[in-house]
Amino acid sequence: MVLARGGGVMSLMSFENVVKVYPALRSALPGARRGAGRRLAVDDVTFSVGRGEAYALVGESGCGKTTLARLGLALIRPTSGRVRFAGADVHRMRARELFAFRRRVQMVFQDPVGALDPRQRVWSAVEEPLILHGKGPPRRRLEQVARLLEVVGLSAEEGRRLPHQLSGGQRQRVVIARALALDPDLLFLDEPVSSLDVSVRAQILNLLCRIRRERGLGLVIISHDLGVVRHVADRVGVMHAGRLVEEGPAGGVLASPAHPYTQALLEAVPVPDPGARRPPPAQPPPEPVDPARGPSRGCLYAPLCPRAQGRCFSRRPPLRPLPGAAGTPPPPGAGPGRLHLVACHHPER
Secondary structure, eight states, X not given: OOBOXXXXXXXXXXXXXXXXXXXXXXXXXXXXXXXXXXXXXXXXXXXXXXXXXXXXXXXXXXXSHHHHHHHHTTSSOOSEEEEEETTEEGGGOOHHHHHHHHHHEEEEOSOHHHHSOTTSOHHHHHHHHHHHTTOSOHHHHHHHHHXXXXXXXXXXXXXXXXXXXXXXXXXXXXXXXXXXXXXXSEEEEESTTTTSOHHHHHHHHHHHHHHHHHHTOEEEEEESOHHHHHHHOSEEEEEETTEEEEEEEHHHHHHSOOSHHHHHHHHTSOOSOTTOOOOOOSSOOOOOOOGGGSOSSSOTTGGGOTTOOGGGGTSOOOOEEOOOTTSOOOOTTOOGGGOOEEOOSSOOO
């Protein structure tokens, strides 16, 4: 991990006040209001990922995690705000710059079955990025593919198979090997183990940790599985309704969550002890609403929050450092990566 002055991790990719609004679909229904179906997927999100750092985005489905990944990969454009990689705005890159950018930032998609060509053998799938980017003559490419398969724990025999002849864990290893082919600096992983058996998940997570350690690879892990986040991440950002509501070191956020939504996520994690009993919530939450289409003022979690008070419904809280137990500010020497940030008028201290 490369450190900047003052002990902070050097930023590799940064999201700066990013907003993404998906436009309304045209409706054939008479009388349908124009723009009524617009959806705010990402709402003023700011965070950064350092070199060699593992950053996890967690939250329920539909909160904007995958949209942020697509923005970071320059697959879609933000409505406003900027995404920078090594200081350059990725959405203002020319074709040649974007081609070079795609060598340095890769993606492991959620479904390895959909990510692999069913008629393409493993060996060819891993070699394909090397061919597209003109990486060496055929003999050197074959040697590199052999090394990549060895890195992810696949044999030469498995490299000659088709995707349907592999297990789920083996297919995920193929996708990881293909993403590593161009020796990227940053890897996005969208629910990398959600489709795998529990016994295979640990193998893939250990593989990712080893590759990250050996290659100094930055990771952005998109997940709703907090067990995965605990195992892999250095820092975690909790998303709700398109916004970051809590961010900080993974150990601090998961051990002492300050935002009520983060607390609700942790309380929803199953307990393996059948005799364990959790205390009931402070008050039953009201019926869920669609926060992405809800009121623009106030905290979007307020209708579901047991601690909500008057200003929670009228003033949206900014993401700011969590004060100490006695209301004191964080220490002056704390770098951005060490701060525990929360967007809540009444955070738990």
